[in-house]
Amino acid sequence: MQLRKIAVAIIGSVLLVSGVSSGPVQAGAKISPNVNELGLDLRENSELGRMPSILFGTTNPNDQRTYLYCQDLNDPICTKASDISGRINLDICTPSSQVACISDVWAVDPSGNKIKGVFGKSVPEDPRYNLAENPSINLPRSHGVGAVWRFPGVMNSAGLDTYFVSVQVQANMQKNPGTPITSSGKLNLGNYIAGIIPVQEQSGNFQLLTATDAAHGGTAWGSNGTQYAQDKSVCAAVDLTSCQAIRGFPANYRFGITINFGEKLNGWFHGRLHTPSILTSSWNQGESVSIEANPVLVPSLVFMVPNSQIPDPVRTILASGTEIGLRGDGVTTAQISEDLSGPLTMDLVSGFAPAYKNTATSTDSFWSFRTLNSNSDAIQKCSDNSGNLAGLVTTNALSYAAGPPTFDAKSGSLVYKVASPHFQADGIPAVGTYDLSIRSDVARCIYKFSKAPIHAEVSVVSQDGVEQVATTTLTEKDGWLYLSANGFGYSNPTITVKLTQDAPAPMATPTPTPSESPSDAASVVAITKPATSPKKITITCVKAKATKSVTGVKPTCPAGYKKK
Numbered sequence: 001m002q003l004r005k006i007a008v009a010i011i012g013s014v015l016l017v018s019g020v021s022s023g024p025v026q027a028g029a030k031i032s033p034n035v036n037e038l039g040l041d042l043r044e045n046s047e048l049g050r051m052p053s054i055l056f057g058t059t060n061p062n063d064q065r066t067y068l069y070c071q072d073l074n075d076p077i078c079t080k081a082s083d084i085s086g087r088i089n090l091d092i093c094t095p096s097s098q099v100a101c102i103s104d105v106w107a108v109d110p111s112g113n114k115i116k117g118v119f120g121k122s123v124p125e126d127p128r129y130n131l132a133e134n135p136s137i138n139l140p141r142s143h144g145v146g147a148v149w150r151f152p153g154v155m156n157s158a159g160l161d162t163y164f165v166s167v168q169v170q171a172n173m174q175k176n177p178g179t180p181i182t183s184s185g186k187l188n189l190g191n192y193i194a195g196i197i198p199v200q201e202q203s204g205n206f207q208l209l210t211a212t213d214a215a216h217g218g219t220a221w222g223s224n225g226t227q228y229a230q231d232k233s234v235c236a237a238v239d240l241t242s243c244q245a246i247r248g249f250p251a252n253y254r255f256g257i258t259i260n261f262g263e264k265l266n267g268w269f270h271g272r273l274h275t276p277s278i279l280t281s282s283w284n285q286g287e288s289v290s291i292e293a294n295p296v297l298v299p300s301l302v303f304m305v306p307n308s309q310i311p312d313p314v315r316t317i318l319a320s321g322t323e324i325g326l327r328g329d330g331v332t333t334a335q336i337s338e339d340l341s342g343p344l345t346m347d348l349v350s351g352f353a354p355a356y357k358n359t360a361t362s363t364d365s366f367w368s369f370r371t372l373n374s375n376s377d378a379i380q381k382c383s384d385n386s387g388n389l390a391g392l393v394t395t396n397a398l399s400y401a402a403g404p405p406t407f408d409a410k411s412g413s414l415v416y417k418v419a420s421p422h423f424q425a426d427g428i429p430a431v432g433t434y435d436l437s438i439r440s441d442v443a444r445c446i447y448k449f450s451k452a453p454i455h456a457e458v459s460v461v462s463q464d465g466v467e468q469v470a471t472t473t474l475t476e477k478d479g480w481l482y483l484s485a486n487g488f489g490y491s492n493p494t495i496t497v498k499l500t501q502d503a504p505a506p507m508a509t510p511t512p513t514p515s516e517s518p519s520d521a522a523s524v525v526a527i528t529k530p531a532t533s534p535k536k537i538t539i540t541c542v543k544a545k546a547t548k549s550v551t552g553v554k555p556t557c558p559a560g561y562k563k564k
Contacts, residue, residue: 031330033318039304041337044366048166048195049237053088053131053142057081068213079180084173091141099140099262107151108254120148124239138186145237156198157248164236164244167194195368196255197236199244202229206238249295249365256292269392271369272296295367296396299360299421313351345399346419359423382445391438413498420490432488434495443481449501457498460488540564
């Protein structure tokens with residue numbers, strides 16, 4: 001079984017555009033404050049379709065210059081290694097699947113009709129990209145970097161019903177040097193990435209991307225190759241004679257995917273979805289997760305500026321000696337390509353705003369999500385004991401804090417930070433979206449709530465301290481709490497979500513009543529029965545997509561709202 005002599009492994013965005021520097025991406029390089037040209041290359045979905053399944057071996061995981069990729073599971077490189085890491089692209093489930101696989105994909109039309117996806121072909125259709133499942137070491141089955149599916153009648157912007165679907169997972173293992181992978185225990189799988197991309201196949205001559213490592217082109221996690229069609233379209237994936245050129249989603253359609261995981265998921269999903277819904281069920285020793293949602297518009301920033309136009313906040317970052325993922329030598333030119341969900345990227349997006357005039361270089365629709373473990377103690381505690389997926393946070397901001405919102409114990413709120421260009425590429429102000437889906441038991445654990453209905457109070461505060469108006473909805477269904485905030489503008493805002501419950505009606509205090517013998521020094525005190533408090537009820541009021549809960553003895557809906 002050949003793991004991948006022609007494989008590619010990439011972290012961060014590596015898509016190229018005309019006029020922007022090319023070459024392999026370096027991870028963890030320092031940039032000189034005197035660099036001649038500096039810019040950003042920040043795009044969504046940069047990993048999918050660009051990384052055939054591959055495993056690297058190293059004896060020093062902190063030095064990417066020591067990483068070498070393995071030709072197969074018995075390659076001496078991985079036998080000698082102490083650490084194994086790599087990426088695996090999941091295949092479609094078969095009756096014998098045990099580890100992880102794609103079970104189903106579908107679309108939902110504006111009338112609510114479900115259109116089941118029909119598998120077309122793996123891309124690329126090359127035997128060197130095939131990987132057999134090995135349950136004994138927790139290795140999933142893989143063909144290509146993904147596959148083209150058809151959603152009959154669901155036409156993308158090219159007038160075709162073809163869509164590229166890909167799910168990728170990170171694989172890691174620590175082992176004794178000199179011990180083969182096949183006798184070193186199981187690979188740890190995590191950080192899943194899933195995406196659905198509308199595509200149009202274009203013919204031509206293309207080069208399959210190749211990985212770099214210490215023996216092939218420099219450090220690991222770089223790539224060489226081409227990813228463009230003749231019309232300059234970006235390819236979601238390529239074969240030797242064809243490119244799956246990315247196109248636009250149809251309006252008002254939802255898309256969904258079911259992934260079977262061989263192990264329970266204790267973490268969270270985050271990504272690019274709007275108004276998602278989630279269903280989970282048991283599968284083998286793990287669980288099956290189904291997510292359905294609308295695509296969402298996300299900006300990209302791809303540009304270069306001369307040194308004289310580098311803003312001061314960015315110069316401060318360079319002067320700190322921070323190691324940054326980049327393309328270029330870091331001395332004459334450098335184009336920063338970092339994880340979109342990291343704090344450094346948020347600082348760069350905000351700090352660079354004057355240089356790109358707070359306007360995206362392009363704005364495109366995406367449908368994708370990925371897993372990440374929680375970084376909040378309170379949320380982690382309430383998520384881990386369940387043995388199931390805890391929640392999903394999605395936004396259309398270019399850069400955002402990965403994983404669940406931070407829990408602020410002092411205010412009792414979930415706080416979420418984002419950074420994005422204020423204007424779309426066409427100059428229209430960007431409209432922000434934020435969706436939080438959290439399992440009801442996790443939310444009630446975090447806030448120590450009872451089973452009573454939960455209310456949400458959402459605030460969106462810009463960097464200048466001005467609170468913005470946003471349309472919010474809160475629903476609870478099938479064991480999940482769904483919160484959506486939409487319609488706010490981007491100026492490096494902080495989104496705060498405070499969940500509350502109505503306090504139970506207070507018990508009446510017993511009132512002592514004198515006996516009928518006031519002259520008796522040892523008079524008997526009779527306790528009167530507390531009066532019964534009027535019973536309060538809660539009603540739900542709706543106005544378009546907005547929902548409010550009103551509680552009282554005789555509750556009524558606010559002006560403009562109707563009782564649901």
